[in-house]
Amino acid sequence: MLFRKKITPSCGYCAYGTKLDNCQYLCSKKGAVSPKEKCMSFRYDPIKRTPVKAKALDFSKYDQEDYSL
DSSP, rough: OOOOOOOOOOGGBBTEEEEETTTTTETTTEEOOOOOOOOOOOOOTTTOOOOOOOOOOOOOOOOGGGGGO
């Protein structure tokens, strides 16, 4: 959930972090850090958070008969 109340701090979605590459972020407070690092200056930015993709539904177990009235 993007807007839940209790967010685990991570530099990957902090307002002070900027992505350098896949394994490093540039923090305006601490310098170059890994995406899983956290500090006391953490400020959540929901725009930087990528939601988990929903699983594709499997409709193969249903017949055409299941969709008729």
